[in-house]
Amino acid sequence: MPELPEVETVKNDLKSKITGTKIVSVSALWPGIVKDIPYEVFVKQVQGVEVEDVRRRAKNLIIKLSNGMNLLVHLKMTGHFMIAEDSAEVSSEGKWIKAKNKNLIDDRQNQFIRIIFHLDNGTILAMSDMRKFAYIKLVDDKELEKFLASYGPEPFSSEFTERKLASILKSKNIAVKKILMDQSQIAGIGNIYADEILWAARVHPLSVSSKLSDKDIEAIYQNIKKILKLAIEKRGTSTSDFRDTEGKKGKFGDLRNVYRKTDLPCPECGGPVKKITVGGRGTHFCPVCQKEVK
Numbered sequence: 311m312p313e314l315p316e317v318e319t320v321k322n323d324l325k326s327k328i329t330g331t332k333i334v335s336v337s338a339l340w341p342g343i344v345k346d347i348p349y350e351v352f353v354k355q356v357q358g359v360e361v362e363d364v365r366r367r368a369k370n371l372i373i374k375l376s377n378g379m380n381l382l383v384h385l386k387m388t389g390h391f392m393i394a395e396d397s398a399e400v401s402s403e404g405k406w407i408k409a410k411n412k413n414l415i416d417d418r419q420n421q422f423i424r425i426i427f428h429l430d431n432g433t434i435l436a437m438s439d440m441r442k443f444a445y446i447k448l449v450d451d452k453e454l455e456k457f458l459a460s461y462g463p464e465p466f467s468s469e470f471t472e473r474k475l476a477s478i479l480k481s482k483n484i485a486v487k488k489i490l491m492d493q494s495q496i497a498g499i500g501n502i503y504a505d506e507i508l509w510a511a512r513v514h515p516l517s518v519s520s521k522l523s524d525k526d527i528e529a530i531y532q533n534i535k536k537i538l539k540l541a542i543e544k545r546g547t548s549t550s551d552f553r554d555t556e557g558k559k560g561k562f563g564d565l566r567n568v569y570r571k572t573d574l575p576c577p578e579c580g581g582p583v584k585k586i587t588v589g590g591r592g593t594h595f596c597p598v599c600q601k602e603v604k
């Protein structure tokens with residue numbers, strides 16, 4: 311699932327490519343991607359409207375429109391946006407038939423197009439989503455702010471200090487990995503980065519968060535920033551489905567140490583990486599380097 315680095319990558323791409331463009335028309339191959347309002351109403355509201363800005367909050371993309379509304383997009387498991395020239399062609403099954411960018415055609419992950427926005431700068435914005443869990447909602451500023459208020463601090467915000475992280479971790483007696491992935495506590499971290507952050511911090515994913523030492527908390531804090539920053543620079547992780555707006559894979563997967571590396575050697579001690587389940591999610595760690603604090 312796209313996490314902060316992947317959604318940030320898409321946000322940066324879209325911000326530079328679609329800000330200031332006007333949505334000329336919309337065509338959905340699967341209208342069900344639009345949630346809460348009838349698809350026809352959605353189309354009427356977004357056609358002829360300009361994109362004013364694109365931002366990210368947690369794992370949400372927010373496309374601000376000139377009519378006071380916002381497209382609130384969650385990519386969920388397999389959703390991603392792609393940009394192509396407007397002469398590109400998509401089949402009725404949502405597959406690219408013709409496009410200058412060969413990544414779009416050659417990579418199977420890009421072949422599940424559900425909706426296309428035709429823009430006035432000669433490009434189209436298409437969203438592919440194999441699993442059909444991604445959604446687009448049309449919300450006004452008030453609804454948007456209400457929805458976003460449920461999220462915890464952004465890891466790169468001034469609000470997210472080491473003291474703030476300590477107060478979050480000390481407030482609960484549950485597995486530290488569960489708190490790192492809880493969007494209401496900290497925004498944007500999911501399964502991949504929680505495993506990588508905890509390995510780098512030498513903290514066991516099942517350690518009870520309230521029992522962590524100041525040293526553990528400092529290490530988690532430093533590695534949240536360090537790993538998310540590096541993953542943004544590498545344009546995310548594509549160990550499964552994620553693709554950027556060119557239909558390309560991110561490169562952080564090459565740098566990961568434990569995520570989906572069960573039985574492979576830990577880069578620190580050489581022992582095998584183990585897999586357990588924490589909060590229903592497959593969790594990868596080194597039992598030698600990461601000792602559980604109960």
Ligand SMILES: [Zn+2]
Nearest residue numbers: 576579596599
């Ligand atoms: Zn190890």
